[in-house]
Amino acid sequence: MAVKKIGVLTAGGDAPGMNAAIRAVVRTAINHKIEVMGIFRGWQGLINEELKTLSHRSVSGIINQGGTILKTVRCPEFKTEEGKKRAFDTVKKYAIDGLAVIGGNGSFTAAHEFFKKYGVSCIGIPASIDNDINGIDMTIGWDTAINTALDAIDNIRDTATSMERIFVVEVMGRGSGSIALAVALAGGCEDVIIPEIKSDLEDICHDIVEGNIRGKMSWIIVAAEGAASAAEIAGKITEITGLDTRTVVLGHVQRGGRPTAQSRDLALRLGYEAVNRLLKGETDKAVGLCAGKIVAVDLEVAIRKKETKIEQWYDLIKILT
Numbered sequence: 001m002a003v004k005k006i007g008v009l010t011a012g013g014d015a016p017g018m019n020a021a022i023r024a025v026v027r028t029a030i031n032h033k034i035e036v037m038g039i040f041r042g043w044q045g046l047i048n049e050e051l052k053t054l055s056h057r058s059v060s061g062i063i064n065q066g067g068t069i070l071k072t073v074r075c076p077e078f079k080t081e082e083g084k085k086r087a088f089d090t091v092k093k094y095a096i097d098g099l100a101v102i103g104g105n106g107s108f109t110a111a112h113e114f115f116k117k118y119g120v121s122c123i124g125i126p127a128s129i130d131n132d133i134n135g136i137d138m139t140i141g142w143d144t145a146i147n148t149a150l151d152a153i154d155n156i157r158d159t160a161t162s163m164e165r166i167f168v169v170e171v172m173g174r175g176s177g178s179i180a181l182a183v184a185l186a187g188g189c190e191d192v193i194i195p196e197i198k199s200d201l202e203d204i205c206h207d208i209v210e211g212n213i214r215g216k217m218s219w220i221i222v223a224a225e226g227a228a229s230a231a232e233i234a235g236k237i238t239e240i241t242g243l244d245t246r247t248v249v250l251g252h253v254q255r256g257g258r259p260t261a262q263s264r265d266l267a268l269r270l271g272y273e274a275v276n277r278l279l280k281g282e283t284d285k286a287v288g289l290c291a292g293k294i295v296a297v298d299l300e301v302a303i304r305k306k307e308t309k310i311e312q313w314y315d316l317i318k319i320l321t
C-alpha cells in the first residue's frame, strides 16, 4: 500500500534535538509529496484527536530550540486497551499510514504494542537524555544533556577547589548511569556512583580521608539518580568521615537548552531516515547510529536493557582520577 500520509509525535521526557527531528520528518515527507500531521502531546494527542497538518514553514526556526513544538506528556491512558483503541480510531479517521515516534524507551514500548495490536506502522526516532535505547550508540539529546551537566560541574569545580569542599552532584538518567559516567569522565571528577555497578561508600570515604592526608581537599562525586540521591550519599560521607559536604541536584536543567551540533546532526539524519523507511513499508523498528552507520533495530530489541561496556568506562574514570 502506497503511503500518502504520516503522523509525527514526541512522547515521554523531552530531549534537546526533538525539534530538529520534527523538522527533518516534516521536510522529508513534504519532499516526497507526502502529507504529514503533527500529533500534539504524544500518545495522548492521538487519543484526544489533537493533530494538524504541518507545512514546510511550520517547522521553520526550531532547529536550534530545545523542547518540542509538538509538546509531550507521559500517557498512562495509552497503556490501557481503551486508550489504544481510541488512538487507533484516530489513525483510521485521519487515514494515517504510519507514525514517526520521537521518544525514548517508554515511547518505543508503546509504539511496539500499538503495532502488535493494530498493525499501525511505526518507526522510532530515539530521543531521550537517558541514552537507554539498546542496539544504537546514542540517543538524540544525550550529548546536549552531558554538555549542560559538564558546564555545571566546571562551575562547581571552581568553588569546590577554592573552599576545599566535597560535592555530590546528582544527574538524571532514570535507571541508566550513562550521563553520570560521561560527565564524570569529561569533568575529571573524583568518583562516580551509578546503578549498574555497586559502589562501596566506605571505600570512597577511605579515598577521601587518604586524599586529605596527602593534601587533596576537594572532591566532586557524580551520582546517577538511579543509584542514590545526592542527599543520601552526602549524608553518609559526612557520617563516616566527619567532613562537611555540599549537594547539587541538576534535575531538569539537563533536559533543556539549545541542542549541540551533535544532537542536531543526529536528529536531522534520523528524522530523514525514519520517513524513508516508513515510505518503503518498514515498521516496528527504531533508526539509530551504530558504529558510525545508520541502522534500523527491531523495536523489540531496542526496548531491551541496553548492552553497554559500562565497566571499561567506569574503570577508566578510576584510573584517570
Ligand code: F6P
Residues within 6 Å of the ligand: 013, 074, 104, 128, 129, 130, 172, 173, 174, 225, 255
Ligand atoms: O527520561 C528522561 C528523564 O529526564 C529521566 O532522566 C528522569 O528520571 C525523568 O525523565 C524525569 O521525568 P519527569 O520529567 O516526568 O519528572
